[in-house]
Amino acid sequence: MVRVTNGNSIQEVPSQRHGMERFDVKRGLVKQISENGGLATLASEFFDDIRDSGDNSFSGSHGVMTLIEANYNEKGALLVDVTNVAPDFEDPEAVKTAMDDRRRWTLFLDAATGYNSKQRGDKAKEWAKKASKAKSAISAARHFMSLSKNTSEEVTAQAESMIEEIQTALEQGDNTKAAGRAEKLGKLLE
Structure with missing residues (x-):
């Protein structure tokens, strides 16, 4: 359960932690991203609340993703751990926002790995x-x-x-x- 503020109220909603995921990264991309300020700088282009954890890693949150932790490991792979909360499916605006959050996540992965979804x-x-x-x-x-x-x-x-x-x-x-x-x-x- 995660506490989420919704207007003037705070409600507890079930969260879903995905566990650590590993993504291959195109050769040379980690170096390029490091030269451009690192993974946290890249993530801040897609998400609102990002904290640089050093060594090409960050933690943060954005919308339905209440916790995002990511880093490049010593082998050059991207490791991510994300905790999501389900949107209020009765509220069309909340669903639209969640879809935008998902789009941002996909675009971040594209940029951080150099590969598209397929x-x-x-x-x-x-x-x-x-x-x-x-x-x-x-x-x-x-x-x-x-x-x-x-x-x-x-x-x-x-x-x-x-x-x-x-x-x-x-x-x-x-x-x-x-x-x-x-x-x-x-x-x-x-």
């Missing part, structure tokens, strides 16, 4: 596919090693070491590294 969706699918591929490679390697009678101890030890590297990369959110190591794991056990 491209962001494609990149997210690609990112998830890399994680899935890495997890499948671990499962296949373990299954192969459990069935194989002529895999040397040295190869088994190498495979287990690679599995640990893949799991660590996945835990750190480095799906690209995990997928690359998974490919090498598959070749090791061929």
Whole structure:
């Protein structure tokens, strides 16, 4: 529940926190945005209440988005966490304002990532596919090693070491590294 002022009254409305989302960013864009004042400066072009948190990050709010937190991580991806409240659907003006808030959010993501909505969706699918591929490679390697009678101890030890590297990369959110190591794991056990 979030307290929202509505004219002269304060009402409690249910809020929906989306959790941290990750977006790929076009190569070179983080540097360009940093040179132009950073992520908070960019966000202030789209939202009213923005506070610079330093290190290319900000927190703020705008309309139905009662909390917006965003930053570029060390790998150059945009991480965002947003809490939304539902508008009063009985009030056409509130719905119109909420639609404008959503439009501003989409335009901000376009500017902060360098990708449009479709491209962001494609990149997210690609990112998830890399994680899935890495997890499948671990499962296949373990299954192969459990069935194989002529895999040397040295190869088994190498495979287990690679599995640990893949799991660590996945835990750190480095799906690209995990997928690359998974490919090498598959070749090791061929």
